[in-house]
Amino acid sequence: MPVEDPESWEPPQVEAGVELDGEQVYFDTNAEAAEHPFYSIGGLSISADGSLLAYTEDTSGDEHYTLRLRSLTTGENLAEQVDSVHGGGLLEPTGQRVYYMVADAAWRPYRLYQHTVGTAAEEDRLLLEIGDEQLWTGFGLSADKKELVIVSGNSEYNATRTLDVSDPSAEPRLLVPETRRLLHSAEPIELDGERRIVLVHSAEGPNNSVSLTTAEELEAQIGAETFSPGRPLLSHEDTVKVDEHLIVTASQVLVTARVDTVESVFLLPLDTIRQVRDGGAPVAPSSLDSPQFEEELYTLSLAAAEYEAPIFRVVYTSWLTPPRIYDIAHDDVAAPALRRQTPVHDVDLDAYRTSRVWATAEDGTQVPVTVIHHRDVTADGTNPLLVYGYGSYEISMNPVFGIARLSLLDRGIVFAIAHIRGGGELGRAWYEAGKKLAKTNTFTDFIAATDHLVAQGWGAADRVAALGGSAYGLLMGAVANMAPEKYRAIVAQVPFVDNLTTILDPNLPLSALEWEEWGNPIEDAAVYELMKSYAPMRTSVTLHIRRSRPSPRCTTPASSMWSYQVGAGPARASAGSGAHRLQM
Numbered sequence: 001m002p003v004e005d006p007e008s009w010e011p012p013q014v015e016a017g018v019e020l021d022g023e024q025v026y027f028d029t030n031a032e033a034a035e036h037p038f039y040s041i042g043g044l045s046i047s048a049d050g051s052l053l054a055y056t057e058d059t060s061g062d063e064h065y066t067l068r069l070r071s072l073t074t075g076e077n078l079a080e081q082v083d084s085v086h087g088g089g090l091l092e093p094t095g096q097r098v099y100y101m102v103a104d105a106a107w108r109p110y111r112l113y114q115h116t117v118g119t120a121a122e123e124d125r126l127l128l129e130i131g132d133e134q135l136w137t138g139f140g141l142s143a144d145k146k147e148l149v150i151v152s153g154n155s156e157y158n159a160t161r162t163l164d165v166s167d168p169s170a171e172p173r174l175l176v177p178e179t180r181r182l183l184h185s186a187e188p189i190e191l192d193g194e195r196r197i198v199l200v201h202s203a204e205g206p207n208n209s210v211s212l213t214t215a216e217e218l219e220a221q222i223g224a225e226t227f228s229p230g231r232p233l234l235s236h237e238d239t240v241k242v243d244e245h246l247i248v249t250a251s252q253v254l255v256t257a258r259v260d261t262v263e264s265v266f267l268l269p270l271d272t273i274r275q276v277r278d279g280g281a282p283v284a285p286s287s288l289d290s291p292q293f294e295e296e297l298y299t300l301s302l303a304a305a306e307y308e309a310p311i312f313r314v315v316y317t318s319w320l321t322p323p324r325i326y327d328i329a330h331d332d333v334a335a336p337a338l339r340r341q342t343p344v345h346d347v348d349l350d351a352y353r354t355s356r357v358w359a360t361a362e363d364g365t366q367v368p369v370t371v372i373h374h375r376d377v378t379a380d381g382t383n384p385l386l387v388y389g390y391g392s393y394e395i396s397m398n399p400v401f402g403i404a405r406l407s408l409l410d411r412g413i414v415f416a417i418a419h420i421r422g423g424g425e426l427g428r429a430w431y432e433a434g435k436k437l438a439k440t441n442t443f444t445d446f447i448a449a450t451d452h453l454v455a456q457g458w459g460a461a462d463r464v465a466a467l468g469g470s471a472y473g474l475l476m477g478a479v480a481n482m483a484p485e486k487y488r489a490i491v492a493q494v495p496f497v498d499n500l501t502t503i504l505d506p507n508l509p510l511s512a513l514e515w516e517e518w519g520n521p522i523e524d525a526a527v528y529e530l531m532k533s534y535a536p537m538r539t540s541v542t543l544h545i546r547r548s549r550p551s552p553r554c555t556t557p558a559s560s561m562w563s564y565q566v567g568a569g570p571a572r573a574s575a576g577s578g579a580h581r582l583q584m
Helices: 029-033 215-220 270-277 403-410 428-432 440-455 471-482 499-503 511-518 525-534
Strands: 040-046 052-058 065-071 077-091 097-103 109-116 125-129 136-141 147-153 158-164 173-176 184-191 194-201 209-213 231-234 240-242 252-259 262-269 299-304 311-317 324-329 332-341 352-360 366-374 385-389 414-418 464-469 489-493 541-546 561-566 572-574
Touching: 052 077, 065 097, 077 109, 077 136, 097 136, 109 136, 147 184, 158 184, 173 184, 173 215, 184 270, 194 215, 209 270, 231 270, 252 270, 252 299, 262 270, 352 440, 366 403, 366 440, 385 440, 385 471, 403 414, 414 440, 440 464, 440 471, 440 525, 464 471, 471 489, 471 525, 499 511, 499 525
Parallel strands: 040 077, 262 299, 385 414, 385 464, 464 489
Antiparallel strands: 040 052, 052 065, 065 077, 077 097, 097 109, 109 125, 136 147, 147 158, 158 173, 184 194, 194 209, 209 231, 240 252, 252 262, 299 311, 311 324, 324 332, 352 366, 366 414, 541 561, 561 572
């Protein structure tokens, strides 16, 4: 149980320019950065007794970090350092060892090392190497800081290993291999003196279930044909997507889940886990308690949950509510304590409205759309309309406050967010219905959302604009080719529009990892043809090139006409004596 009362966790009152009693600066990033033309911190990790800091820094901008160790007693760095680290390092609680990753040539973290404090980098021990180019490896400490949890995976499946950080000679222990093709996460938990695993997994459905098992039970079935995830703890629900990453505390387990597009935090009591351990029936995720708020559309996310703390911290925000930080006592979730709210000056937030509408896609699927507008704006068919969305990587367009958006609303513009397939707003199935060979659903959903908004009067047909960036920039390019007549303006920010060419080159950083999202056009002809059909860089132009005089290396007759049609696919060429391909 928690060792201290909530009152002892009361944060100090901070005033600008006033030092806090007992405050000590142990790392001044501005001072460190002053010595370099570029400076970025990869991560900070402190030993349990507060005497040693491990940090990584990049002073060139190439994302190759140097791992350094600093005594917080003297303020001086230790003599040793490790170069070319990927991201941050992690100290185990005693501060005797630090763990870090190294990336391969494609910038994929694939090697896990153990560095013993007081030794040279050349003596570091390689703990794990993942050769599969489609797996990205990361790690972190278990909630009670007794084990390292190592995950190698992608958006479709992963493998989990654990490592006893108290044993300097320990080897990683495989619990669930990638050959299971299972999306899951394993979190160690100490329950009445027994070590167990809370396993979130997709074995019983795409929205995830939660089971109670042990490391020994998982380890024993690695080579078995069938897989048993253990005793069912939280059952699978089609309407509730349980996040893979839950948080174990000494008081209860905190579960992040999404219900009808809304992300919130749900509370799984230890007594419920005990009942399941002792043979009780599983419970539905939707039956768990959750902190309640007045707005219909909001985002509640975990900000911090220390294992022994009597409270956990959340961030609450919505389309029209600036971020608020609440502390919630484990034994009194009905009374969140507001710690901070982002100030927004000279704005009447009551002047704006939000609502949820549903558009019908080409195949009859209902697509949720969020509409944000000034209270003086009505659906009269005359408004300028800006449609935004994303629709890739199972990333959801959660309700989040945006100051810049208010300027648009004040000028009478309706701002709409299309929660199209390919995102995660309506669960895993929503994502899978907008990826790989189903990717075009993302584009047609967006167009359908636009049509619905215009039909409902939220926008004038000749005053519609679209906005998107990165993977959504690809959507912008596809929509511009599919329905250019529906948009007066399209803004594609840092757009991923040459998707086919980049994914065809596995030597480019991250290309192989993209196959899980778009498919592998190198090995799958159907994927290639589909990507070719919507790749925005394949613009519809015809180039007529006449060679009046052959070059020394040209074997085509000088009188031939080459006609290149660059349409929805690689450029095609025809000539009197053969075909030639023009690469665009």
